[in-house]
Amino acid sequence: xxxxxxxxxxxxxxxxxxxxxxxxxxxxxxxxxxxxxxxxxxxxxxxxxxxxxxxxxxxxxxxxxxxxxxxxxxxxxxxxxxxxxxxxxxxxxxxxxxxxxxxxxxxxxxxxxxxxxxxxxxxxxxxxxxxxxxxxxxxxxxxxxxxxxxxxxxxxxxxxxxxxxxxxxxxxxxxxxxxxxxxxxxxxxxxxxxxxxxxxxxxxxxxxxxxxxxxxxxxxxxxxxxxxxxxxxxxxxxxxxxxxxxxxxxxxxxxxxxxxxxxxxxxxxxxxxxxxxxxxxxxxxxxxxxxxxxxxxxxxxxxxxxxxxxxxxxxxxxxxxxxxxxxxxxxxxxxxxxxxxxxxxxxxxxxxxxxx
Amino acid sequence: xxxxxxxxxxxxxxxxxxxxxxxxxxxxxxxxxxxxxxxxxxxxxxxxxxxxxxxxxxxxxxxxxxxxxxxxxxxxxxxxxxxxxxxxxxxxxxxxxxxxxxxxxxxxxxxxxxxxxxxxxxxxxxxxxxxxxxxxxxxxxxxxxxxxxxxxxxxxxxxxxxxxxxxxxxxxxxxxxxxxxxxxxxxxxxxxxxxxxxxxxxxxxxxxxxxxxxxxxxxxxxxxxxxxxxxxxxxxxxxxxxxxxxxxxxxxxxxxxxxxxxxxxxxxxxxxxxxxxxxxxxxxxxxxxxxxxxxxxxxxxxxxxxxxxxxxxxxxxxxxxxxxxxxxxxxxxxxxxxxxxxxxxxxxxxxxxxxx
DNA sequence: GCGGATTGTGAAAACGTTTTAAATGCATCG
DNA sequence: CGATGCATTTAAAACGTTTTCACAATCCGC
Numbered sequence: 001x002x003x004x005x006x007x008x009x010x011x012x013x014x015x016x017x018x019x020x021x022x023x024x025x026x027x028x029x030x031x032x033x034x035x036x037x038x039x040x041x042x043x044x045x046x047x048x049x050x051x052x053x054x055x056x057x058x059x060x061x062x063x064x065x066x067x068x069x070x071x072x073x074x075x076x077x078x079x080x081x082x083x084x085x086x087x088x089x090x091x092x093x094x095x096x097x098x099x100x101x102x103x104x105x106x107x108x109x110x111x112x113x114x115x116x117x118x119x120x121x122x123x124x125x126x127x128x129x130x131x132x133x134x135x136x137x138x139x140x141x142x143x144x145x146x147x148x149x150x151x152x153x154x155x156x157x158x159x160x161x162x163x164x165x166x167x168x169x170x171x172x173x174x175x176x177x178x179x180x181x182x183x184x185x186x187x188x189x190x191x192x193x194x195x196x197x198x199x200x201x202x203x204x205x206x207x208x209x210x211x212x213x214x215x216x217x218x219x220x221x222x223x224x225x226x227x228x229x230x231x232x233x234x235x236x237x238x239x240x241x242x243x244x245x246x247x248x249x250x251x252x253x254x255x256x257x258x259x260x261x262x263x264x265x266x267x268x269x270x271x272x273x274x275x276x277x278x279x280x281x282x283x284x285x286x287x288x289x290x291x292x293x294x295x296x297x298x299x300x301x302x303x304x305x306x307x308x309x310x311x312x313x314x315x316x317x318x319x320x321x322x323x324x325x326x327x328x329x330x331x332x333x334x335x336x337x338x339x340x341x342x343x344x345x346x347x348x349x350x351x352x353x354x355x356x
Numbered sequence: 357x358x359x360x361x362x363x364x365x366x367x368x369x370x371x372x373x374x375x376x377x378x379x380x381x382x383x384x385x386x387x388x389x390x391x392x393x394x395x396x397x398x399x400x401x402x403x404x405x406x407x408x409x410x411x412x413x414x415x416x417x418x419x420x421x422x423x424x425x426x427x428x429x430x431x432x433x434x435x436x437x438x439x440x441x442x443x444x445x446x447x448x449x450x451x452x453x454x455x456x457x458x459x460x461x462x463x464x465x466x467x468x469x470x471x472x473x474x475x476x477x478x479x480x481x482x483x484x485x486x487x488x489x490x491x492x493x494x495x496x497x498x499x500x501x502x503x504x505x506x507x508x509x510x511x512x513x514x515x516x517x518x519x520x521x522x523x524x525x526x527x528x529x530x531x532x533x534x535x536x537x538x539x540x541x542x543x544x545x546x547x548x549x550x551x552x553x554x555x556x557x558x559x560x561x562x563x564x565x566x567x568x569x570x571x572x573x574x575x576x577x578x579x580x581x582x583x584x585x586x587x588x589x590x591x592x593x594x595x596x597x598x599x600x601x602x603x604x605x606x607x608x609x610x611x612x613x614x615x616x617x618x619x620x621x622x623x624x625x626x627x628x629x630x631x632x633x634x635x636x637x638x639x640x641x642x643x644x645x646x647x648x649x650x651x652x653x654x655x656x657x658x659x660x661x662x663x664x665x666x667x668x669x670x671x672x673x674x675x676x677x678x679x680x681x682x683x684x685x686x687x688x689x690x691x692x693x694x695x696x697x698x699x700x701x702x703x704x705x706x707x708x709x710x711x712x
Numbered sequence: 713g714c715g716g717a718t719t720g721t722g723a724a725a726a727c728g729t730t731t732t733a734a735a736t737g738c739a740t741c742g
Numbered sequence: 743c744g745a746t747g748c749a750t751t752t753a754a755a756a757c758g759t760t761t762t763c764a765c766a767a768t769c770c771g772c
Contacts, residue, residue: 025496027728038752043730053750070495074433075728078757083430092461101456105448108478119475122464139426140381248662273659276632280663303629306604307636383758394722399760409720431758434727 026069034063046071073115084115086329087142089129089156090122091149093244097272097301099318103170106322107146114330116143130155137165144168144329150181150215166332168325168342171215180332180342182325184316186216189348190223193268193296193314198231200294202266206236208250208274210243217242224268236264243270247277254281269297272304275311314348321346382425390419402427429471440471442685443498445485445512446478447505449600453628453657455674459526462678463502470686472499486511493521500524500685506537506571522688524681524698527571536688536698538681540672542572545704546579549624549652549670554587556650558622562592564606564630566599573598580624592620599626603633610637625653628660631667654704670704677702 024030028046032039037056045052045060046069063069077083088107090100108118121136123129129147133156136142143166147156150171160167161177168180190207197205207224210217221237228235241253254277257263269275275297279289287293290310299305299313324344332342380386384402388395393412401408401416402425419425433439444463446456464474477492479485485503489512492498499522503512506527516523517533524536546563553561563580566573577593584591597609610633613619625631631653635645643649646666655661655669680700688698 029728039729040731040752040754041750043728044751047730051750056750068494072434072728073497074430074439075757076730077430078428078434078727078759079729079731081757090457090460090464097453098456100454100460101446104446104456104476105478108446108476109480112480117475119473120460120464122461124465124468138424141429246662247659251663276660277663303603304632306602307607307633385758395759396722396724396761397720399758400721403760407720412720428758431727432760434729434757435759435761437727 025072026067027072028069030067031060031063031069034067035059081140083140083143084117085142086111086116086118086326087121087136087145088118089132089145089147090120091129091147092122093149097303099300102300102318103148103322103325106319106324107326108322109319110323110326110330116330130159133159137163144333146170146325146329151213152215152218154215166329168329168332170321170325173215178339178343180328180339182321182328182344182346183216184321184346185348186219187223187226189298189314189316190220190268191227192223192348193298193312194224194227194266195231196296196312197266197268197294198227198233200266202233202294204234204236204262204264205266205268206238206264207268208238208241208243208270208278210270212242220268220270234262243274247273250274250277251281251284254278255284258282258285258287265293267293267295267297269295271298272300275305276308279308279311314350316348317346381428382423383428384425386423387416387419387425390423391415437496439496439499440473441498442467442472442474442682443477443492443501444474445488445501445503446476447485447503448478449505453659455656458656458674459504459678459681462675462680463682464678465675466679466682466686472686486515489515493519500689502526502681502685507569508571508574510571522685524685524688526677526681529571534695534699536684536695538677538684538700538702539572540677540702541704542575543579543582545654545670545672546576546624547583548579548704549654549668550580550583550622551587552652552668553622553624553650554583554589556622558589558650560590560592560618560620561622561624562594562620563624564594564597564599564626564634566626568598576624576626590618599630603629606630606633607637607640610634611640614638614641614643621649623649623651625651627654628656631661632664635664635667671706672704673702 028039028042031042035042037045037060041052041056042060045057046064048057073084086107088104093099104118104120111118119142121132123132133145133147136145137160145160145165145167147167148170150157150169150173152174154169154173157167157169157173157175157179161175161179166180168182170182172181172183173179194205194207205224205228207220209220212218224235224237238253238257241250258281267275267278269278275295278295282289282293289295289308294312296312296314297305299315300318305311305313324346328342328344336342384395384398387398391398393401393416397408397412398416401413402420404413429440442463444460449455460474460476467474475498477488479488489501489503492501493516501516501521501523503523504526506513506525506529508530510525510529513523513525513529513531513535517531517535522536524538526538528537528539529535550561550563561580561584563576565576568574580591580593594609594613597606614637623631623634625634631651634651638645638649645651645664650668652668652670653661655671656674661667661669680702684698684700692698
């Protein structure tokens with residue numbers, strides 16, 4: 001594990017009996033010895049410091065890549081205090097198919113070719129993960145934080161703003177201080193979805209909302225209500241059920257409601273799973289999609305809705321969302337403070353993008 | 357960022373004008389000064405070295421927890437060479453709902469209260485992620501690796517075995533050298549699922565398999581065939597479709613096949629999504645579940661199948677799988693070599709476990 | 713009371729980097 | 743020609759741990 005220094009072996013010390021197969025990991029010193037420069041110079045050359053002569057820089061870079069040098073993360077971190085780590089708070093919630101995985105894939109894509117690593121920090125506390133945030137900030141476990149499902153006055157956002165710690169939220173808040181976010185335009189989604197239902201002749205749309213404490217729940221409701229009022233149709237917003245409820249509960253609710261008078265005939269579904277629950281619940285009553293009722297759902301994967309072409313969909317690209325969160329966070333860490341460059345609102349799209 | 361050393365300030369150096377609000381991060385030296393012991397002793401006391409007196413140990417621990425000391429990961433890593441990092445290879449595949457997230461949640465749970473962090477390493481190369489493995493091993497980016505979807509002679513397993521690098525695979529291989537794994541008994545799953553179909557009176561079961569290159573595809577096929585042969589019924593294994601295919605393709609296949617003579621009347625589905633695709637494909641032909649055909653599916657989440665009670669299910673607990681992979685990897689890193697303790701085969705269960 | 717265990721503690725080196733401050737060579741200049 | 747500047751390079755000190763080795767007590771048997 002340790003390289004043989006060039007001091008002469010004075011005493012016949014026991015040679016390392018274990019596997020010396022793996023070549024000693026190259027370090028700055030290795031390059032220094034190979035090129036004849038000092039460690040300092042090598043370090044400077046690799047970081048492209050201006051005072052190093054072009055020729056030296058070239059030479060050092062060449063040798064470095066020849067021996068496959070990679071700076072030691074621990075040493076860098078120890079010296080500079082920068083962790084080169086992005087922490088993503090993992091939510092145990094899963095209404096949206098593969099939500100976490102897609103997001104992470106996007107983030108990882110943005111982190112590619114940067115020195116940053118992505119570490120996942122699950123929040124075990126059932127209630128909130130503000131403790132996890134506090135821990136990361138206080139102990140310098142990362143250079144930036146990513147999380148989702150914001151609330152209007154999200155305590156995590158508040159904490160991070162107070163501390164001046166770089167982060168990107170998936171979702172907006174109502175703090176007056178601007179902060180980095182990437183969000184989906186749920187107002188427009190709900191607005192357009194509802195309009196489509198009405199355009200199809202539905203006269204009593206409904207929408208199953210996420211838990212009310214979340215910001216985007218209000219955005220959805222607002223979009224829904226705007227379309228409903230414009231058209232002057234009846235509507236209904238169920239109060240005792242939300243998208244985080246167990247899916248069979250949603251199905252049962254839909255089925256029960258469909259058996260009562262004045263049942264809704266159009267559903268805006270915030271996720272594919274709730275769309276399916278709706279279909280099943282309705283079919284329990286003998287009602288079939290496209291005949292007695294319609295659905296417009298938010299689609300986040302090719303998986304599900306593609307097999308039910310009768311469900312109209314509006315698309316949200318979670319991988320892209322993750323990617324933008326990644327680049328935004330990198331910008332924030334890099335010192336960017338212009339809110340205009342740190343805030344993204346993604347528009348709903350009709351088509352599923354073909355990913356290269 | 358730096359603590360004031362107790363040397364007297366000689367020149368009126370510019371005081372740190374920026375935020376000095378955050379108390380200097382406590383280090384071993386802080387504790388040393390507070391207790392009067394040397395850094396060495398503090399370090400020893402905290403690691404519960406035997407030669408430290410009980411009283412000293414107590415005192416040091418007390419002070420440490422009072423000031424909220426947490427060892428610096430970078431320094432530890434630099435000194436010891438251990439990274440305290442577990443790398444999990446993220447697959448972009450998603451047939452199973454929330455597969456990645458569930459697994460990670462379980463792993464994270466196992467890593468709780470250990471010094472290990474979970475970092476996700478996506479494999480961008482479309483073909484294989486053996487390069488990612490090589491990179492991690494060669495550059496010492498982690499102390500252990502977790503990955504899934506093994507092949508009989510998985511190149512990742514081969515590499516890691518060669519290098520003696522700790523890992524746990526989700527899935528078995530056919531190497532003669534035993535290695536750590538956690539796997540689901542897909543043979544039994546397919547066997548029982550098929551038997552259930554037959555018990556329901558179905559006379560021509562079929563199964564949609566994962567891509568054949570994967571080990572567990574063969575296990576599934578074996579279980580299926582065993583049940584079929586025992587009962588002496590007809591069967592069918594589609595050749596030009598697999599579980600990794602786009603879901604609408606699966607639906608179309610099912611629908612097309614149902615229109616031809618001698619169509620299957622029982623489906624073993626390896627995932628919830630393919631079960632749904634099957635239902636939809638069949639209903640395109642006017643065939644309904646429970647009447648003209650039956651399905652037994654593998655259920656990995658509460659999400660989907662709960663809304664279609666007519667789909668019989670057999671359960672696979674992915675969070676538990678992740679948890680066991682985590683503990684197994686920790687054991688392997690800890691030096692455990694007894695294969696009996698590093699290999700787990702999880703049995704299919706009927707009920708969805710209630711998670712505390 | 714004296715060698716030799718035994719027990720508890722400490723000084724210093726090391727891990728691989730970055731950074732501060734200084735050194736070197738060398739041309740320019742008054 | 744000594745001083746001044748500029749362009750390059752370097753030695754050495756840190757960052758916070760762990761570890762090797764040595765040191766100071768205390769204790770034991772004689």
